[in-house]
Amino acid sequence: MTTRLLTDAPNVVTVGAELFEQALAAQGVDVTPVDWRPPTMDAAVLATLASSGMANANQLAFDRLVAAEPMWVGIDTARDVVGIETGQFLHAGPPLTWERASGPMRGALIGAMLYEGMAATPDEAIAIAERGDIELAPCHSARAVGPMAGVVSPSMPMVRVHNDAFGNDAWCTLNEGLGKVLRYGAYADEVIERLTWMQDVLGPALADAIDHNGPLDLRSLIANALQMGDELHNRNRAATSLFVREFMPALLSTGRPTDQLAEIAAFINGNDHFFLNLVMPAAKAAADPCRDIEGSSMVVAMARNGTDFGIQLSGTGDAWFTAPAEVPDGLFLGDYSAEDANPDIGDSTITETAGVGGFAMAAAPAIVRFIGGEVADALAATQSMYGITIGEHPAFQIPILEFRGTPTGIDAVRIVRTGVVPFVNTGIAGKVAGTGQVGAGLVSPPMEVFVDAVTALADRLEEPSD
Amino acid sequence: MTTRLLTDAPNVVTVGAELFEQALAAQGVDVTPVDWRPPTMDAAVLATLASSGMANANQLAFDRLVAAEPMWVGIDTARDVVGIETGQFLHAGPPLTWERASGPMRGALIGAMLYEGMAATPDEAIAIAERGDIELAPCHSARAVGPMAGVVSPSMPMVRVHNDAFGNDAWCTLNEGLGKVLRYGAYADEVIERLTWMQDVLGPALADAIDHNGPLDLRSLIANALQMGDELHNRNRAATSLFVREFMPALLSTGRPTDQLAEIAAFINGNDHFFLNLVMPAAKAAADPCRDIEGSSMVVAMARNGTDFGIQLSGTGDAWFTAPAEVPDGLFLGDYSAEDANPDIGDSTITETAGVGGFAMAAAPAIVRFIGGEVADALAATQSMYGITIGEHPAFQIPILEFRGTPTGIDAVRIVRTGVVPFVNTGIAGKVAGTGQVGAGLVSPPMEVFVDAVTALADRLEEPSD
Numbered sequence: 001m002t003t004r005l006l007t008d009a010p011n012v013v014t015v016g017a018e019l020f021e022q023a024l025a026a027q028g029v030d031v032t033p034v035d036w037r038p039p040t041m042d043a044a045v046l047a048t049l050a051s052s053g054m055a056n057a058n059q060l061a062f063d064r065l066v067a068a069e070p071m072w073v074g075i076d077t078a079r080d081v082v083g084i085e086t087g088q089f090l091h092a093g094p095p096l097t098w099e100r101a102s103g104p105m106r107g108a109l110i111g112a113m114l115y116e117g118m119a120a121t122p123d124e125a126i127a128i129a130e131r132g133d134i135e136l137a138p139c140h141s142a143r144a145v146g147p148m149a150g151v152v153s154p155s156m157p158m159v160r161v162h163n164d165a166f167g168n169d170a171w172c173t174l175n176e177g178l179g180k181v182l183r184y185g186a187y188a189d190e191v192i193e194r195l196t197w198m199q200d201v202l203g204p205a206l207a208d209a210i211d212h213n214g215p216l217d218l219r220s221l222i223a224n225a226l227q228m229g230d231e232l233h234n235r236n237r238a239a240t241s242l243f244v245r246e247f248m249p250a251l252l253s254t255g256r257p258t259d260q261l262a263e264i265a266a267f268i269n270g271n272d273h274f275f276l277n278l279v280m281p282a283a284k285a286a287a288d289p290c291r292d293i294e295g296s297s298m299v300v301a302m303a304r305n306g307t308d309f310g311i312q313l314s315g316t317g318d319a320w321f322t323a324p325a326e327v328p329d330g331l332f333l334g335d336y337s338a339e340d341a342n343p344d345i346g347d348s349t350i351t352e353t354a355g356v357g358g359f360a361m362a363a364a365p366a367i368v369r370f371i372g373g374e375v376a377d378a379l380a381a382t383q384s385m386y387g388i389t390i391g392e393h394p395a396f397q398i399p400i401l402e403f404r405g406t407p408t409g410i411d412a413v414r415i416v417r418t419g420v421v422p423f424v425n426t427g428i429a430g431k432v433a434g435t436g437q438v439g440a441g442l443v444s445p446p447m448e449v450f451v452d453a454v455t456a457l458a459d460r461l462e463e464p465s466d
Numbered sequence: 467m468t469t470r471l472l473t474d475a476p477n478v479v480t481v482g483a484e485l486f487e488q489a490l491a492a493q494g495v496d497v498t499p500v501d502w503r504p505p506t507m508d509a510a511v512l513a514t515l516a517s518s519g520m521a522n523a524n525q526l527a528f529d530r531l532v533a534a535e536p537m538w539v540g541i542d543t544a545r546d547v548v549g550i551e552t553g554q555f556l557h558a559g560p561p562l563t564w565e566r567a568s569g570p571m572r573g574a575l576i577g578a579m580l581y582e583g584m585a586a587t588p589d590e591a592i593a594i595a596e597r598g599d600i601e602l603a604p605c606h607s608a609r610a611v612g613p614m615a616g617v618v619s620p621s622m623p624m625v626r627v628h629n630d631a632f633g634n635d636a637w638c639t640l641n642e643g644l645g646k647v648l649r650y651g652a653y654a655d656e657v658i659e660r661l662t663w664m665q666d667v668l669g670p671a672l673a674d675a676i677d678h679n680g681p682l683d684l685r686s687l688i689a690n691a692l693q694m695g696d697e698l699h700n701r702n703r704a705a706t707s708l709f710v711r712e713f714m715p716a717l718l719s720t721g722r723p724t725d726q727l728a729e730i731a732a733f734i735n736g737n738d739h740f741f742l743n744l745v746m747p748a749a750k751a752a753a754d755p756c757r758d759i760e761g762s763s764m765v766v767a768m769a770r771n772g773t774d775f776g777i778q779l780s781g782t783g784d785a786w787f788t789a790p791a792e793v794p795d796g797l798f799l800g801d802y803s804a805e806d807a808n809p810d811i812g813d814s815t816i817t818e819t820a821g822v823g824g825f826a827m828a829a830a831p832a833i834v835r836f837i838g839g840e841v842a843d844a845l846a847a848t849q850s851m852y853g854i855t856i857g858e859h860p861a862f863q864i865p866i867l868e869f870r871g872t873p874t875g876i877d878a879v880r881i882v883r884t885g886v887v888p889f890v891n892t893g894i895a896g897k898v899a900g901t902g903q904v905g906a907g908l909v910s911p912p913m914e915v916f917v918d919a920v921t922a923l924a925d926r927l928e929e930p931s932d
Contacts, residue, residue, distance in 0.1 A: 227832040228695040228704050229865070238694050241707035245735045248714050252728035262718035269711045365865035366693040375868050399695070399831035400866055402841050 041416050041451050045458045049297065049413055052461045057296035061314045062390040062409040065298075065354065068286030069164035071215035072278055075174075075207035079154035082142040082171055086116060090139040092150025092347045093305025094320040097136065098129045102306035104185025104342050107433030108149030109134065111187030115195045116153050122187060122434075138320075140301050140312070144171040145284045145347035147276055148183035148429055149306065156195070157203025161218065161281040163289065170285035174198055174206070175277040177270060179436060183346075184429045186436040205256055205264055213250030218282040221246075222356065223395045225275075226406070231364035232279045233348055233357030234371055234425040234440055239275035244268055280347065283354035290314050297457055298390060299410040302353050302422065302445065306345035306429070309445050313412055313453045316460065321453040323446035328428045330371045330441010342431035344443045349424055355393045355408030358423035358442070359385045363398045363406075371425060371441045381423045382407065388414040388422065412457075415450045507882050507917050511924045515763065515879055518927045523762035527780045528856040528875035531764075531820065534752030535630035537681035538744055541640075541673035545620035548608040548637055552582060556605040558616025558813045559771025560786040563602065564595045568772035570651025570808050573899030574615030575600065577653030581661045582619050588653060588900075604786075606767050606778070610637040611750045611813035613742055614649035614895055615772065622661070623669025627684065627747040629755065636750035640664055640672070641743040643736060645902060649812075650895045652902040671722055671730055679716030684748040687712075688822065689861045691741075692872070697830035698745045699814055699823030700837055700891040700906055705741035710734055746813065749820035756780050763923055764856060765876040768819050768888065768911065772811035772895070775911050779878055779919045782926065787919040789912035794894045796837045796907010808897035810909045815890055821859045821874030824889035824908070825851045829864045829872075837891060837907045847889045848873065854880040854888065878923075881916045 078084060089112055091105060101109070110125040113134070119125035128134060139146045146152055150173075158171040173183075176194055180186035210216065221242055228238035244265070251261060268274050287300045296314035303310055310322040325343035332338070351357030361367065362382035365375040382398065385407035392405030410422055421444050428439040544550060555578055557571060567575070576591040579600070585591035594600060605612045612618055616639075624637040639649075642660055646652035676682065687708055694704030710731070717727060734740050753766045762780035769776055776788040791809035798804070817823030827833065828848035831841040848864065851873035858871030876888055887910050894905040 224703075229693055237690075238704060238707070241694075241704070241711045244714065245707045245710045248710065249728050249731040249735060252724050252731055255724065258718050258721065258724060258727070261724070262715045265715040265718055269715060368865075369869075375865060399834075399841060403835075 041454065045455060046413065046417065048458050048461060049295075049454070052295050054295050054297055054413065057293050057315065058298050058390050058409070058411060061290040061293050061296040061298040064166070064290045065286055065409055066391070066393050066395070067165045068219065068289070070161045070218040070282035070285045071164055072159060072210065072218055073162045073215045074160045074210050075157050075203050076160050076171065077154075078152050078156045078158050081158060081160070082144050082152065084142070084152065084154050086118065086154055087133060088135045088137070088154070090142055090144055090146065090150065090152035091136055091305060092139060092146050092148065092345060093303040094308050094310030094322045095136075095138055096305040096307060098134065100307050102342050102345065103431045103433040104345060104429035104435070105149045105151075105306045107185030107187050107435075108151040108182050110433065111182045111191055112151045112153040114187060115192050116155060138303070138305075139347055140303060141318075142171075143169060143284070143288065145280045145350050146173055146183070147175070147280060147348045148346040148427060149185055150347050151182060155199055157199055159277060159281055161278070161285045162215070163285040166289040168285060168288050170281040170288060172277045172281035172284070174202060175271060175274045177267065178273070181436060184427070184436040185433050187434055201260060202264060202267065205251065205254060205260065208254040208256070209247060209250040212253040213247065216247065218278060219395060222279060222282065223397065226356070226360055226363045226396055227399055229364050229366050231357055231360040231367060231425065233276070233351040234427070235272075235364045235367045236275040236279065237272040239279065240268070240272050243275050243278070276348065279356065280350050283350040283356070286354050287350065292317060295457070295461060297411050297413040297454060299353055299412055302349040302410070303347045304344040304349065306342055309344055309449060311412070311445070311449050311453055313457055315457045316453060319456060321449045321456065323448045326443050326446065328426050328441045328443035330428060330439050332428070332439035333437065336430065336438035340430050340432075340435070340438045342429040344426060345429055346426065348426065352422055352424055353410060355389075355396055355406045358425045359389070359408070360396065360398060360406045361423065361425070362401055365400075367425070373442075384420055385423055387418055388420050412450045412454050415447075416454050419447070421445050421447055421450070507920065511921060512879065512883065514924050514927060515761075515920070518761050520761050520763055520879065523759050523781065524764050524856050524875070524877060527756040527759050527762040527764040530632070530756045531752055531875055532857070532859050532861070533631045534685065534755070536627045536684040536748035536751045537630055538625060538676065538684055539628045539681045540626045540676050541623050541669050542626050542637065543620070544618050544622045544624050547624060547626070548610050548618065550608070550618065550620050552584065552620055553599060554601045554603070554620070556608055556610055556612065556616065556618035557602055557771060558605060558612050558614065558811060559769040560774050560776030560788045561602075561604055562771045562773060564600065566773050568808050568811065569897045569899040569901070570811060570895035571615050571617075571772045573651030573653055573901075574617040574648050576899065577648045577657055578617045578619040580653060581658050582621060604769070604771075605813055606769060607784075608637075609635060609750070609754065611746045611816050612639055612649065613641070613746060613814045614812040614893060615651055616813050617648060621665055623665055625743060625747050627744070627751045628681070629751040632755040634751060634754050636747040636754060638743045638747035638750070640668060641737060641740045643733065644739070647902060650893070650902040651899050653900055667726060668730060668733065671717065671720060671726065674720040674722070675713060675716040678719040679713065682713065684744055685861055688745060688748065689863065692822070692826055692829045692862055693865055695830050695832050697823055697826040697833060697891065699742070699817040700893070701738075701830045701833045702741040702745065703738040705745065706734070706738050709741050709744070742814065745822065746816050749816040749822070752820050753816065758783060761923070761927060763877055763879040763920060765819055765878055768815040768876070769813045770810040770815065772808055775810060775915060777878070777911070777915050777919055779923055781923045782919060785922060787915045787922065789914045792909050792912065794892050794907045794909035796894060796905050798894070798905035799903065802896065802904035806896050806898075806901070806904045808895045810892060811895055812892065814892065818888055818890055819876060821855075821862055821872045824891045825855070825874070826862065826864060826872045827889065827891070828867055831866075833891070850886055851889055853884055854886050878916045878920050881913070882920050885913070887911050887913055887916070
């Protein structure tokens with residue numbers, strides 16, 4: 001049926017210019033506003049990139065990302081593998097100093113000093129940090145990742161994930177469970193006792209079990225969990241359950257006393273997020289071989305330290321592009337509210353970087369009961385991410401989208417072109433040191449980090465190469 | 467925008483009368499055919515039922531069904547609880563004789579005789595059966611259910627489910643795993659050896675673990691699995707994983723040798739359908755208190771014996787309404803094809819009777835890779851079941867349908883009014899005794915069993931009550 005231009009009412013679609021939309025609406029005209037913003041950077045810069053082989057570079061980066069074969073191969077002690085000694089700590093996100101650290105980051109560092117025996121009280125730990133007697137470095141700089149504060153100290157057991165396709169390793173601490181935990185900035189006695197138990201009992205038992213079991217195929221486990229309602233960042237219930245099911249016979253084969261095995265089984269069973277600390281190093285192990293591809297605008301790290309949000313691109317080496325982290329919005333636990341929330345924190349955005357997490361929300365409609373929103377929002381979130389990614393993951397499929405692969409390989413250029421930023425799921429830490437988790441929800445990365453990164457990438461390409 | 471009746475083309479919707487649709491289509495008119503068939507029975511019968519308090523009776527039956535609190539409380543030996551002695555066997559579906567039994571049913575009975583030591587060879591077992599020296603009764607008549615052939619013999623360990631809301635119990639055998647198994651009609655040595663191991667090792671260990679664990683809340687577990695991609699009939703991967711996760715600490719607490727525990731963990735882990743034999747008695751325990759409500763047209767049992775498909779209604783006592791079972795269609799294993807398929811078999815349709823299984827297909831889009839079809843078919847299947855059910859289950863919710871409750875409480879009157887029959891998922895047994903499973907797919911119950919049941923219900927209401 002055709003619209004009769006002169007007799008029928010006009011259908012007006014307005015893009016960008018809100019004044020025009022408002023003027024028409026005031027005259028009673030039906031207006032369909034489209035949420036589109038003009039590109040956030042100079043067209044000449046984007047043209048430079050487009051003419052410099054960026055598409056090929058991005059395809060190469062994407063191909064490496066999806067070819068990853070992350071296997072859980074063992075447990076190591078941090079001091080042996082990530083290059084830290086007493087007084088040195090890794091943390092989530094881009095580089096940070098004690099002075100600029102937020103409450104939960106300081107809380108986690110205090111807890112780590114207590115756990116390492118560097119201090120007997122929180123006040124002593126604070127004094128040590130204020131004297132400058134600790135050294136901090138990002139997990140990402142040591143081929144590691146950590147959820148929330150992401151603090152790693154030398155004695156902690158770490159999951160080792162090997163990428164069979166490229167031969168590289170990645171590390172992550174073991175998940176501590178819920179409630180008062182170090183990663184959310186808590187440092188009460190129970191936190192330190194649990195970390196000690198993880199060091200003495202859990203870590204060695206898991207190491208033995210992996211030896212009995214052989215390497216655990218994380219790519220396959222993640223693919224299965226996506227068919228069972230997980231998005232692998234804020235929802236890891238299926239993945240944790242599949243892991244327990246597959247791993248328990250191996251744990252039983254270690255010959256450890258059954259009461260210890262029962263304690264371990266109960267600990268893992270009590271925490272739907274146990275698998276988060278396996279999917280994160282799997283994603284890190286997949287992303288690292290995509291680094292240092294000249295001209296590629298693919299994001300290889302996206303991480304927050306509770307103060308700043310930072311990204312790294314494949315084509316810009318080890319440079320971090322940062323801006324102040326936003327405060328997440330979502331559902332809060334108990335009596336907590338948005339006022340208690342710390343700005344965005346954690347390396348767990350490595351999941352989105354590798355094509356799961358917020359990018360796979362459509363696979364996990366039940367998650368809206370945990371982070372807020374409607375089921376339709378979850379579907380729309382994934383759909384919108386296809387516009388800022390390089391391709392679709394061949395193994396990570398979403399049944400409800402007729403098994404379409406998850407949107408994978410975040411392209412900073414597509415982000416600045418479209419004005420659409422990555423969709424990020426996250427836990428929410430209390431902003432006061434020692435509080436712990438206060439909720440879970442969604443957060444938007446600041447657009448300027450993508451603009452700065454793309455500008456830097458273009459600048460590198462304009463420099464004459466030797 | 468309005469349609470101009472005289473100038474624009476007509477939009478024609480045709481219902482029922484295909485000739486009219488074809489005549490218009492031949493004239494180039496756009497026709498939207500609607501798949502509707504006239505009611506399959508006399509309007510006077512339906513009017514009788516409508517005026518006899520049927521709506522209230524059905525509401526009462528539905529309320530009882532969804533109020534069920536099925537708990538796994540223990541393991542019993544069949545002879546102690548379902549009233550069978552040597553030479554007596556329970557079987558799936560409506561009543562059956564050896565003479566009319568299909569290949570897989572005969573195979574399972576042969577296997578059960580070998581397992582019970584009644585016969586040393588399959589030929590001896592067949593001779594015993596042909597002499598009439600065995601007695602058969604439906605599982606449903608003994609407050610039990612069994613998947614596929616559903617054969618229960620006196621020595622088998624059985625899951626006991628207690629409905630806390632109404633005080634009744636239901637029983638089911640333990641799942642044997644995949645491949646050559648008794649329930650699919652296989653009776654090779656490995657089948658009998660596994661049954662013996664289940665009797666000697668698995669059953670007692672699970673019984674101990676339940677004692678240590680306390681009752682296991684199956685309603686909650688089913689509700690969680692629906693949020694994790696299971697529909698609880700042909701897909702029980704999430705439920706089995708959640709079960710292992712919750713149950714393993716209890717199993718470890720039994721103090722049994724770890725090599726035995728490892729064997730049990732590996733057995734359960736090797737079989738995504740382990741939980742089917744827990745959801746089935748949970749559904750049976752929920753359905754039984756809905757029996758014998760005068761005037762109710764709600765289905766309280768729907769079951770197949772490999773020869774006949776049968777149903778029981780709440781308002782028609784113990785009467786079975788049967789018709790020849792259809793052959794399921796779906797995906798076949800290995801070199802098997804539709805030609806190898808036996809007609810529909812098993813009590814597992816108790817899942818659909820209780821609001822899960824085929825009725826919850828929308829919760830399990832990944833299942834189309836197992837039974838065939840498209841994801842849209844899975845959504846449409848659940849949507850169409852709302853038209854033949856009394857209500858929506860308050861605890862069994864489907865995230866992708868914005869947490870709408872599953873269509874629950876099959877109403878035989880709505881079926882005969884609409885011509886829509888229940889949507890049933892099923893495994894497919896080989897038709898030759900001893901073959902085992904050949905595939906999985908979908909099957910339609912024969913409409914006539916619902917017509918006969920509704921007619922019988924109306925007849926009862928017309929009889930003067932004393």
